[in-house]
Amino acid sequence: MTAKPKIAVYKMSSCAGCQLEILNLEHVLLDVINAVDLSYFVMARRDSEPGPYQIGLVEGAVTCGEEIEKLKQARKECETLVALGSCACYGGLPSIKNWTPQRVVESRVYENPAAIHSTTAYGIDYYVAVDAYLKGCPINKEELVEFIKSALLGAKPYLRPHSVCVECKLYENVCVAVSEDIPCMGPVTTAGCGALCPANHKACDGCRGPADDTNAKSLAQTFKEHGLNPGDIKRKFHKFAGMTPEFDKGADIL
Ligand code: SF4
Ligand code: SF4
Ligand code: SF4
Known part of the structure; x- marks a missing residue:
């Protein structure tokens, strides 16, 4: 029996709503689990299997140096890297902060902003090459399933270009x-x-x-x-x- 493709799910700065949509697949979740190995998915499993992985789904905007390093590592260990949700695609809701001076935003949120080392919020392709974008806040579950099916079949996924x-x-x-x-x-x-x-x-x-x-x-x-x-x-x-x-x-x- 051939090994199932390994999928990793990474989290950057996000609300975790897009990852949750994976678990919300409900009627097809068991089929997905039968078809792929969710090898690294901290929200869903206690342990993790090491890479390399066939597909990496990255949720969240990149907003600090630690995440830049984590993202570069994800790029190295994944054959196909996917931006999962609008935060990862474009910066999403976290990028609202980019339009106000960094220190002002930090002092609105944190009691001790001196301890915060955040950067401008960017989508992940600001730092690494990205193979596909699953847009939305949160992602559309059906589109994710379509994407996984296409990846398993070696076909080009149908991602709508129109409005x-x-x-x-x-x-x-x-x-x-x-x-x-x-x-x-x-x-x-x-x-x-x-x-x-x-x-x-x-x-x-x-x-x-x-x-x-x-x-x-x-x-x-x-x-x-x-x-x-x-x-x-x-x-x-x-x-x-x-x-x-x-x-x-x-x-x-x-
Ligand atoms: S219509 Fe679609 S793209 Fe527009 S805000 Fe609603 S979910 Fe998002
Ligand atoms: S795109 Fe929306 S739902 Fe997904 S992680 Fe970002 S804020 Fe949450
Ligand atoms: S057809 Fe009208 S309601 Fe529908 S998305 Fe376009 S502008 Fe909005």
């Missing part, structure tokens, strides 16, 4: 932007969540980061014309993926 609006139309959702003038990030955000928020009558918040070939600047201009103030527009684009050049353009509205 949430496309999915929204496919599911025949009512557009909250058109029908109720609610500012929605869907036109510039990567699909793959099944247009989850608009399907529940909420605007997309941009958690999956920029889709391919989008025009964030134009959407920001539309938000402005519809009465959103520049501070709110900036916060919208900075919330999950402000470190990407595209969303930074949207945030640059005056």
Whole structure:
């Protein structure tokens, strides 16, 4: 019998919600465990098997020197390295701190900021080469399963390049932007969540980061014309993926 591919799950600065989604696979979790060996997964197992691993799933933004070293080690021991969730893809929610001076942020959170040695929050590809990006805050479970299946079959995974609006139309959702003038990030955000928020009558918040070939600047201009103030527009684009050049353009509205 051939050995099962070994998977490692690493955690950087994150809320652990994306790792939790692996355990939330419920109906297919046993199939996944039968197909792969979750060799290093601190949240799920007491012991760990040493590398090398076929796939490394890295959750979280990199926000300190210790994590940079841990990440470089992960890159060395994994054949395929995947950014798991928007924190790992772009900096995600931890990157909100990047727009305020470091010392100010630290003293808001810690009683003794002198003991803190954090850095600007970046996605993992700022430091190492990344083979695939599973976007979302948290990731979409089905997309993760699709990715694992493709990896097992040696096929290219289908990661959607288009925007949430496309999915929204496919599911025949009512557009909250058109029908109720609610500012929605869907036109510039990567699909793959099944247009989850608009399907529940909420605007997309941009958690999956920029889709391919989008025009964030134009959407920001539309938000402005519809009465959103520049501070709110900036916060919208900075919330999950402000470190990407595209969303930074949207945030640059005056
Ligand atoms: S992407 Fe969201 S859910 Fe995943 S670790 Fe980051 S904050 Fe948590
Ligand atoms: S609700 Fe948002 S995502 Fe859906 S079609 Fe309208 S703008 Fe696009
Ligand atoms: S609709 Fe937007 S905010 Fe909601 S889950 Fe999808 S990408 Fe994230």
